[in-house]
Amino acid sequence: MTEILADLTEALLSAAKIAGADEADAIAVSGTSLSIDVLRGRLEHAERSEGADIGLRVLIGTRQACVSASDTKPETIRTMAERAVAMAREAPEDPTVGLAKPEQLAQAWDIAALELADPTPEPAPAALEEDARTAEAAALSVKGISTVQSASAGYGRQALHLATSNGFSGGYERTSRALSCVAITGEGTRMERDYYGENRVFQADLPDPARVGKLAAERALDRAGARKPRTGSYPVLFDERISSSLIGHLLSAINGTAIVRGASWARDLLDQQVLPAGLSIVEDPHRPRVSGSRPFDGEGLQTAKRVIVDHGRLTGWTLDLATARKLGLQSTANAARGVSSPPSPAHGNIALTQGEASRQDLVREMGTGLLVTSLIGSSINATTGDYSRGASGFWVENGEICYPVNECTIAGNLRDMLRDIVPANDARSYLSHVVPSLLLDGLTLAGE
Numbered sequence: 001m002t003e004i005l006a007d008l009t010e011a012l013l014s015a016a017k018i019a020g021a022d023e024a025d026a027i028a029v030s031g032t033s034l035s036i037d038v039l040r041g042r043l044e045h046a047e048r049s050e051g052a053d054i055g056l057r058v059l060i061g062t063r064q065a066c067v068s069a070s071d072t073k074p075e076t077i078r079t080m081a082e083r084a085v086a087m088a089r090e091a092p093e094d095p096t097v098g099l100a101k102p103e104q105l106a107q108a109w110d111i112a113a114l115e116l117a118d119p120t121p122e123p124a125p126a127a128l129e130e131d132a133r134t135a136e137a138a139a140l141s142v143k144g145i146s147t148v149q150s151a152s153a154g155y156g157r158q159a160l161h162l163a164t165s166n167g168f169s170g171g172y173e174r175t176s177r178a179l180s181c182v183a184i185t186g187e188g189t190r191m192e193r194d195y196y197g198e199n200r201v202f203q204a205d206l207p208d209p210a211r212v213g214k215l216a217a218e219r220a221l222d223r224a225g226a227r228k229p230r231t232g233s234y235p236v237l238f239d240e241r242i243s244s245s246l247i248g249h250l251l252s253a254i255n256g257t258a259i260v261r262g263a264s265w266a267r268d269l270l271d272q273q274v275l276p277a278g279l280s281i282v283e284d285p286h287r288p289r290v291s292g293s294r295p296f297d298g299e300g301l302q303t304a305k306r307v308i309v310d311h312g313r314l315t316g317w318t319l320d321l322a323t324a325r326k327l328g329l330q331s332t333a334n335a336a337r338g339v340s341s342p343p344s345p346a347h348g349n350i351a352l353t354q355g356e357a358s359r360q361d362l363v364r365e366m367g368t369g370l371l372v373t374s375l376i377g378s379s380i381n382a383t384t385g386d387y388s389r390g391a392s393g394f395w396v397e398n399g400e401i402c403y404p405v406n407e408c409t410i411a412g413n414l415r416d417m418l419r420d421i422v423p424a425n426d427a428r429s430y431l432s433h434v435v436p437s438l439l440l441d442g443l444t445l446a447g448e
Helices: 002-019 074-090 125-140 209-222 240-253 256-261 321-327 359-366 414-419
Strands: 023-039 042-060 063-069 145-164 169-185 192-200 232-238 281-283 306-310 350-352 369-380 386-397 400-413 438-446
Touching (some): 002 023, 002 042, 002 074, 002 145, 002 169, 023 125, 042 074, 063 074, 125 145, 125 169, 145 209, 169 209, 192 209, 232 240, 232 359, 240 350, 256 321, 359 400, 400 414
Antiparallel strands (some): 023 042, 023 145, 232 438, 281 306, 281 350, 386 400, 400 438
């Protein structure tokens, strides 16, 4: 498949040159997606999609335009190129747009070492259905579960190829395998629900479906009888399943697009302390069997491991070529690219330094406060860092979990919140974002 996509990108570049483009890059993506939903032991929904999409970016001087299509016929490619060139001629000038210099482009990479694609055959729909049915049955077998809202299994395979008019050409495939279950306990207004799900690159790494259903059921039962917590200022422990959202807010704030616009609460924090001194954030795009890995970025630059936060200090922004040029810096090879839009900066695999204490140790340490396991809605001021989110979880008294809580709001400011985090040691190493449970002191809770 990657060979076919390579031919498509070369055809796009050739058409762009004939149409009058000075430079161009092209991307071709093909994919297969299969999802199965089961309800009450029967097939509820089955969906399969297959397709290919192509995208072309042309540059005329310092003007650019992007076009895309899901039709790969030669006449479509020719029309795309002609329209893109016409659009570029009318586009505003931007001296920071442009392809990478040839010496910046990735020259070699080891796709096999990344293990991005499972070589085993695509699972049959019946196999996915059986996995979903097993997960649902396991959840329903747990006493106290009234129903299962959904049990789903899915598979995807995607191939991508990128080529530029100044010599880059490369592609790769990736696969994904997913399984999830949502269980409900109680009746009427006393209903509570929770979920468990897994997503892996390799089928062999996916946990047993019965375990997925059982964990969803146990989580739902733990939520039974939830009530509002106290209002006041208390420590808050972000459970590992949602703690990466906090680090995600920092990553968004140091994205080159936000920095260029001046719309970031971190815009004056370069080389400043943003996390406690013992903590670092490392981005590693070359971790095997991890969904965020990739050998090169959306502009053909070689990806590499980098330290984003070094012992608490912010070392730099996350940049593609355009944002780097706007800031007078070098790209960090973080360009992401879709078929219908130009490159923009984005993070891949990141890992926060883990602590030595377990989550239970942090529960004991916090004394009285809130353990958050779910976040609802979002009110984040990207410019000031003011943070406010709906939350649910468990109330902690004297270092012990006492009862489940819901319908509360937690608030603070991200600058202060992140400088005081205390990490546990429970991060899951196979995720793209490896972030453990995080304890924060003194957030404002609005409950009863």
